[in-house]
Amino acid sequence: xxxxxxxxxxxxxxxxxxxxxxxxxxxxxxxxxxxxxxxxxxxxxxxxxxxxxxxxxxxxxxxxxxxxxxxxxxxxxxxxxxxxxxxxxxxxxxxxxxxxxxxxxxxxxxxxxxxxxxxxxxxxxxxxxxxxxxxxxxxxxxxxxxxxxxxxxxxxxxxxxxxxxxxxxxxxxxxxxxxxxxxxxxxxxxxxxxxxxxxxxxxxxxxxxxxxxxxxxxxxxxxxxxxxxxxxxxxxxxxxxxxxxxxxxxxxxxxxxxxxxxxxxxxxxxxxxxxxxxxxxxxxxxxxxxxxxxxxxxxxxxxxxxxxxxxxxxxxxxxxxxxxxxxxxxxxxxxxxxxxxxxxxxxxxxxxxxxxxxxxxxxxxxxxxxxxxxxxxxxxxxxxxxxxxxxxxxxxxxxxxxxxxxxxxxxxxxxxxxxxxxxxxxxxxxxxxxxxxxxxxxxxxxxxxxxxxxxxxxxxxxxxxxxxxxxxxxxxxxxxxxxxxxxxxxxxxxxxxxxxxxxxxxxxxxxxxxxxxx
Amino acid sequence: xxxxxxxxxxxxxxxxxxxxxxxxxxxxxxxxxxxxxxxxxxxxxxxxxxxxxxxxxxxxxxxxxxxxxxxxxxxxxxxxxxxxxxxxxxxxxxxxxxxxxxxxxxxxxxxxxxxxxxxxxxxxxxxxxxxxxxxxxxxxxxxxxxxxxxxxxxxxxxxxxxxxxxxxxxxxxxxxxxxxxxxxxxxxxxxxxxxxxxxxxxxxxxxxxxxxxxxxxxxxxxxxxxxxxxxxxxxxxxxxxxxxxxxxxxxxxxxxxxxxxxxxxxxxxxxxxxxxxxxxxxxxxxxxxxxxxxxxxxxxxxxxxxxxxxxxxxxxxxxxxxxxxxxxxxxxxxxxxxxxxxxxxxxxxxxxxxxxxxxxxxxxxxxxxxxxx
Numbered sequence: 001x002x003x004x005x006x007x008x009x010x011x012x013x014x015x016x017x018x019x020x021x022x023x024x025x026x027x028x029x030x031x032x033x034x035x036x037x038x039x040x041x042x043x044x045x046x047x048x049x050x051x052x053x054x055x056x057x058x059x060x061x062x063x064x065x066x067x068x069x070x071x072x073x074x075x076x077x078x079x080x081x082x083x084x085x086x087x088x089x090x091x092x093x094x095x096x097x098x099x100x101x102x103x104x105x106x107x108x109x110x111x112x113x114x115x116x117x118x119x120x121x122x123x124x125x126x127x128x129x130x131x132x133x134x135x136x137x138x139x140x141x142x143x144x145x146x147x148x149x150x151x152x153x154x155x156x157x158x159x160x161x162x163x164x165x166x167x168x169x170x171x172x173x174x175x176x177x178x179x180x181x182x183x184x185x186x187x188x189x190x191x192x193x194x195x196x197x198x199x200x201x202x203x204x205x206x207x208x209x210x211x212x213x214x215x216x217x218x219x220x221x222x223x224x225x226x227x228x229x230x231x232x233x234x235x236x237x238x239x240x241x242x243x244x245x246x247x248x249x250x251x252x253x254x255x256x257x258x259x260x261x262x263x264x265x266x267x268x269x270x271x272x273x274x275x276x277x278x279x280x281x282x283x284x285x286x287x288x289x290x291x292x293x294x295x296x297x298x299x300x301x302x303x304x305x306x307x308x309x310x311x312x313x314x315x316x317x318x319x320x321x322x323x324x325x326x327x328x329x330x331x332x333x334x335x336x337x338x339x340x341x342x343x344x345x346x347x348x349x350x351x352x353x354x355x356x357x358x359x360x361x362x363x364x365x366x367x368x369x370x371x372x373x374x375x376x377x378x379x380x381x382x383x384x385x386x387x388x389x390x391x392x393x394x395x396x397x398x399x400x401x402x403x404x405x406x407x408x409x410x411x412x413x414x415x416x417x418x419x420x421x422x423x424x425x426x427x428x429x430x431x432x433x434x435x436x437x438x439x440x441x442x443x444x445x446x447x448x449x450x451x452x453x454x455x456x457x458x459x460x461x462x463x464x465x466x467x468x469x470x471x472x473x474x475x476x477x478x479x480x481x482x483x484x485x486x487x488x489x490x491x492x493x494x495x496x497x498x499x500x501x502x503x504x505x506x507x508x509x510x511x512x513x514x515x516x517x518x
Numbered sequence: 519x520x521x522x523x524x525x526x527x528x529x530x531x532x533x534x535x536x537x538x539x540x541x542x543x544x545x546x547x548x549x550x551x552x553x554x555x556x557x558x559x560x561x562x563x564x565x566x567x568x569x570x571x572x573x574x575x576x577x578x579x580x581x582x583x584x585x586x587x588x589x590x591x592x593x594x595x596x597x598x599x600x601x602x603x604x605x606x607x608x609x610x611x612x613x614x615x616x617x618x619x620x621x622x623x624x625x626x627x628x629x630x631x632x633x634x635x636x637x638x639x640x641x642x643x644x645x646x647x648x649x650x651x652x653x654x655x656x657x658x659x660x661x662x663x664x665x666x667x668x669x670x671x672x673x674x675x676x677x678x679x680x681x682x683x684x685x686x687x688x689x690x691x692x693x694x695x696x697x698x699x700x701x702x703x704x705x706x707x708x709x710x711x712x713x714x715x716x717x718x719x720x721x722x723x724x725x726x727x728x729x730x731x732x733x734x735x736x737x738x739x740x741x742x743x744x745x746x747x748x749x750x751x752x753x754x755x756x757x758x759x760x761x762x763x764x765x766x767x768x769x770x771x772x773x774x775x776x777x778x779x780x781x782x783x784x785x786x787x788x789x790x791x792x793x794x795x796x797x798x799x800x801x802x803x804x805x806x807x808x809x810x811x812x813x814x815x816x817x818x819x820x821x822x823x824x825x826x827x828x829x830x831x832x833x834x835x836x837x838x839x840x841x842x843x844x845x846x847x848x849x850x851x852x853x854x855x856x857x858x859x860x861x862x863x864x865x866x867x868x869x870x871x872x873x874x875x876x877x878x879x880x881x882x883x884x885x886x887x888x889x890x891x
Contacts, residue, residue, distance in 0.1 A: 322739055346741040360739055363732035365800040370725055377722045378742040385722040428740070 007032045007067060007177050007209045008053075008084075014061030015048055022048040025062075026235045028228055030178060030209040035200060037220045037241070038213050040230035041253055041308060041473060046213055049230070050180055054079040054086050067177070083177035085157035087184060091149045093156070095142035100124035102141050103156045127155055131202055147192030150184050151199055158203070179203065180211045183309075185219060189287065197223045215309030216490055217246050217513070231255050246513040250307070254475065254509070274298030277435055277467050278350075280319065283328035288314040291327050292493035294486070296436060301458060301468045303482030303499075305475055305508050311491035312471045313355060316438045319469065320352040321345040333435070346379060349435035353425045353442055355471070357418070361425045364414030368404065369395045371413045372427045379432060398427035403453065419450030426454070430461075437461065438469040443477065455481060475505045487511045536794050540809040543792070543842050547816045554824045568699045571819065579815030580693075580703040581606070581762035583808055585782050586789035587714050588758030590807040591751045593790050595744075596731040596799030597651060597658035599752060602759035602786060604669025605643050606779025609636035609763030611676040614684050614773035623686040632689070637760045643669065644756025648749030662752075666783065673775030683772045693769030703765055710761060714754075715804050724802075727751060731799025789814050792842050813842065 006029040015023040023045045030036050040046050051057045053064070055073040064071055066082055073079045079086070093102045101108075103124045108115045124137040133151060141149055158176045181200070185193050200210055200223060212224060220227065221241060229236040229252045236252050244252075277298045284291030289311040296302055304312045317323045319330065321339040330337050332348040339345060342352070354360035362371055372395050373386055380386065386394070395409050402423040404416075413424055422442055429437060439458070443451040458468050458481050472478050478485060479499065487495040487508060494515045497503060532538060551558040551571070561570035585602050592599045613636035620628045643665050650661035695702040718724030729737045730744045737744050762782070767773045791797065792813050793806030817838055826834045844850045 320739075342739050343741050343743065352739060354739060359733070360735050363729045363736055363800070365732045366725075366728060370728075374725070374729055374737075374742075375740045377725060378737075378740050380722070381743075382721050382723040382726050382747070385720070 005068065006030055009065045010049075010053065010062065011065075012062035013049065013052060013059065013064075015045075015052055015057060016060045021233055023052070023233045026230065026233070027238075028235075029238075030211060031226075032177070032207045032209050033204050034225045035204055035210045035212055035223055037224040037227035038211060038230070039220070039227050039249065039253055040236075044230040044253070045233040046230060047182070048233070050086070050182060050211070050213070054084060054180065083175050084180065085176045085178070086180040086182065087150070087153045087157050089183040091146065091153050093141055093149060093153055095149075096140060098138050099128075099135055099141055099144070099152055100137035102152055103127065103137070105156075127158070131155060131158075131199055133199065145192070147188045147195060150188065150192075151196065154179070154181070154184075154196075154199060154203075158208075176208055178209050178211065180213075182213045183215065184212075185214050185216060193219065215307055217249065217307070218490060220249075221246065229253060247510060250509050250513045253307075274300075274465065278319070278330065278332045280330050281328055283318050283325050283330060285314065285318055285323055285325050285327075288323060288491070289318065289488075290492045294319075294493070294496070296467050296469065298435075298467055299462050299465045300484060301462045301470055301482045303478035303485045304469065304471045304488060305478045305485055306488030306512060308473065310488040310512075311493070312488055313440055314491065315486075315488065315493065316352065316440050316469060316471060319345070319436075320350055320438055322352065322354075346375070346432075350438065351375070351429035351432060351434035351436070352438040353422075353429060353440060355441040355444060357421050357425060362413050362421055364412070366413060367410050368399070368413050368416070368424055369409035371424050372398060372409075372431065375428045375432050394431050395427075398431060402427055402457070422450070422454065426457070434466065436467045436469065438471075440471045441473065442470075443472060443474075475508055479503065479505055479508065489515045536803055537806055537809060539845050540793055540806055540813065543845065544809055544813045544816060547813060547820055547838075551820055551823050558823075563699070566699060567696050571823075573701065575812065575815050575819055576704055576707075577701040578819075579811055580701075580707045581765050581779070582782060582785055582789060582815060583707050583811040584710055584758045584762040584765070585779075586786040586793075586807045586811045587711060587804055588755030589783075589786040590790050590793070590795060590802050590804060591714075591718070591727055592658070592755045593787070593795060593797060594727045594731045594799055594802035595748055595751055596734065597748065597752070598787065598797070599647060599662045599755050600659065600783050601643060601647060601662040601665035601669055602755065602762075603779040603781060603783045604666050604673065605640050605756050605759040606763035606766060606782060607673035607773075607775050608643065608669055608676070609640045609760040610767030610773040610778050611673040611682070611775050612636045612639050613689070613764055614682045614767050615676050617684045617686050617689060618682050623684055624688060626688050629686055629688040633692075633764055636764055637757060640756045640760025640763065641753050644753035645749065647756065648752035651752065652745040652748040670775060673773075673778075675775075677773055677775045679775070681772050681774045685771065689768050690771060691768070693765040693767070694771070703769075706761065706765065710758060711804060711808060718804070723747070723750075728800055728802065732801070785814055786811075788839060792839075792846070794846060 008028075008030040010026070010028040013023050013026045013028070014021070026045065026049060028038075028049065038046050038049065048057065052059055053073070055075045055078050058074060059072075064073065066084075071082055073082060073084070076086075094105065097105065100121045104120050109119045109123065110116060121137055128135050128137055133155070135144070135148060135152070141152060144152070157179065184196060188196065197219075200212070204210060212220075214220060224241050226238065226240050227244070227249070228238045229249070231253060232255075236255075274297055276295055277300075278294075278296040280292065280294040282291045282293060292315065294302075304315065306312050314323070318325050318339070321337075321342045321344050324340055330339055332345075332350065335348070337344050337348045345352070358364070363374070366374075369391070373391055376394075377386060392409070398404070399407050399409065404420050404423045404427065406416075413421060416424065426439075426442070442454050455477065458470060462468055462483075468481075470478065470481055482499050485497045485499055485503070485508060486493055487497065489512055492515075495511050497508070497511070548558070555571065558571050561568050561573060563569075585606070589599055589602065613632040616632040616635055617623050617628060622628065647658075647662050647665065650656045650664070651658050654661075691697075691702050692706065693703055697705060718727065726737075726742050726744075726747055729740070729742060730747055734744065759779070763779060766778050787797075789810035790807050791810070793803060793808070793810030795802050795806060817835060821831055821834055
């Protein structure tokens with residue numbers, strides 16, 4: 001179905017940020033009437049490429065042609081006018097307005113400055129009808145579930161062209177030539193995803209080129225025709241979906257050819273691990289992670305492997321009570337824990353370092369010292385401040401032990417580098433002497449030196465009898481540290497593998513790609 | 519190089535102190551009065567009492583300081599309390615109507631009971647606010663608007679729509695009496711400020727309040743019981759407003775449900791902001807708030823002493839407030855005075871500074887010689 005001439009062609013795209021080359025010499029093309037997946041791990045450059053295309057970022061090099069003509073897109077508005085529409089993960093609509101109003105907001109049909117309400121509703125109803133959607137356009141948007149709101153956002157984006165498009169619908173065809181869907185499915189359930197896919201296929205038949213970003217591999221294979229894979233800001237390849245299987249895709253994304261991987265097993269895993277610390281029984285949360293069973297022993301390091309969005313973080317958050325499970329139960333040290341709030345988990349000896357250091361971890365205005373003592377102080381309550389001498393000693397001890405720089409307890413934590421901020425978070429929980437430490441991507445965005453220190457720390461903590469749940473995007477990291485590896489895929493814990501010499505990253509990759517452990 | 523760099527780093531440390539700009543504004547405002555009233559700074563002794571402009575600024579500013587100190591903690595949690603003016607009215611109305619019903623208005627026990635009753639009502643109002651904000655999740659501005667509007671009605675119900683006047687010597691002491699040559703209100707304020715500082719800085723309350731205001735989600739994940747803290751803070755704020763209510767009604771020996779504490783919530787919020795505390799919550803300083811409240815009271819006094827025409831009072835006040843707020847903004851200072859005054863700490867009006875590795879404060883501490891100015 002691919003036509004000889006692409007509707008969109010980006011050649012030699014370069015985008016630089018201070019100190020980082022986010023995209024170097026990336027080519028990307030999109031044919032009319034195809035659904036094209038843009039694949040890559042976090043930081044591979046997917047969103048940068050989309051932002052360059054939609055005019056959010058300016059180009060530092062390369063050319064963009066649309067319908068054979070070179071274009072320069074310098075703002076999102078220009079992108080829309082040129083026929084490139086984007087729908088983001090979060091629905092950017094007004095829930096209190098009606099569906100019809102949302103579809104036409106900002107470009108309502110008017111006569112003499114007055115909005116033609118009847119015409120607006122009729123046009124909206126026609127548009128919705130033509131796309132095969134069963135939506136009452138007069139109802140407020142908020143009366144529909146998120147999935148339908150997402151569909152409305154797509155319908156809205158279709159109407160934003162200049163009206164010259166020649167879509168197959170006749171009369172008022174959409175002006176949209178390129179539709180970008182950035183992770184539209186991340187919060188949808190299965191039926192809702194099918195609804196979305198039906199709409200996407202319909203638009204594809206009308207000749208719209210769709211750029212689809214999703215972390216769910218199955219969805220890519222279900223709906224896409226072609227894919228472009230990026231890694232570290234460079235183009236890895238463009239493939240027809242039918243020519244590349246899932247194992248091959250995961251290898252391309254992570255940059256490892258199976259079989260050539262070094263096996264790193266530095267710390268010997270003691271098989272006679274201690275008594276059971278935590279038991280999760282059928283724990284799950286709708287829209288988060290499917291019910292899973294898990295057992296964590298004392299001193300055990302459990303690594304979670306899986307692609308971004310596979311449910312790693314969701315699993316960890318349930319074990320901490322950061323999100324409330326709707327099914328299943330947890331017991332820690334033999335006692336049931338309700339997990340209705342983080343306090344329950346903290347009281348039972350669980351600590352959690354979020355992957356979002358800024359928004360969920362640090363209080364940027366407070367000092368290093370204040371951030372470090374926060375968890376311990378919260379556990380003691382406000383009436384029992386930590387005695388000053390003891391506090392300063394503890395803080396100094398951990399600043400030294402973790403080599404936090406600057407070694408100034410009075411420095412504002414917001415001004416520290418990423419690695420040092422991570423160490424502050426670690427220190428915060430370590431002084432509470434937890435039984436289970438959950439680390440969600442503790443090494444993301446920090447330099448190599450700090451990375452190695454944190455990994456060493458995990459090993460020594462485990463030897464001292466602390467259990468650790470370790471989440472990392474890099475498989476080697478997980479493999480090197482873990483006694484047991486939990487593999488996640490599409491929000492499901494598909495396997496729990498005891499680590500050993502025969503376990504290699506390729507085995508894990510296969511499990512991630514196939515969803516089964518042989 | 520060494521002498522000039524130490525002077526400049528001292529100067530920099532001074533200008534970067536969080537109280538520098540509020541105090542500078544206060545001093546400036548006080549000085550403006552001198553050409554108009556040459557004996558502005560003199561304090562005289564008469565009848566065993568100290569008199570002078572400075573004393574009256576503190577005396578008349580007392581209720582505002584009290585309300586603003588309570589407001590500081592609420593704002594530090596990222597909230598706001600609009601109901602304090604109504605709480606002032608309710609407390610005064612309850613206390614005065616209780617006293618006026620007694621046969622012996624001067625009896626100390628009756629006066630103490632009246633005060634207790636008024637303060638109890640204030641705390642109940644605060645608990646209600648805290649309940650709405652922390653438990654029901656209502657936005658603070660809406661939650662406290664309820665008592666702001668309804669509270670005045672309650673106060674008028676208590677006074678039957680009349681202005682109740684009383685004649686009670688012990689009650690008069692709180693807002694109009696003297697002790698050790700100074701107005702008694704000043705001692706009340708000093709005690710409340712001291713208690714607040716001890717309560718927040720000698721316990722961990724201040725830290726937890728700042729954490730909740732600085733990053734609510736992180737605070738939840740670190741196990742801070744933020745609901746409890748918020749309820750406590752709203753109750754404390756109302757208690758402060760209640761004491762101010764006693765003071766105001768005591769000063770006039772009357773309870774006016776309609777006008778007592780009218781718009782004091784806005785002056786209190788302003789005092790907190792002038793004190794350099796961000797309305798987004800987080801870091802707070804009780805000292806900053808006290809200075810901020812004094813700035814507002816001095817401004818009011820100045821308007822009278824320099825003879826600004828009555829009709830232009832409010833416009834003049836607004837103009838000064840705008841200038842003060844601009845001076846508080848690091849962004850504005852950087853634009854107008856250059857980077858020297860701009861970057862770094864001070865008020866957080868402009869939000870976050872980028873997480874640059876080169877923190878000027880930290881760098882200057884580590885290597886003072888490397889400073890370039």
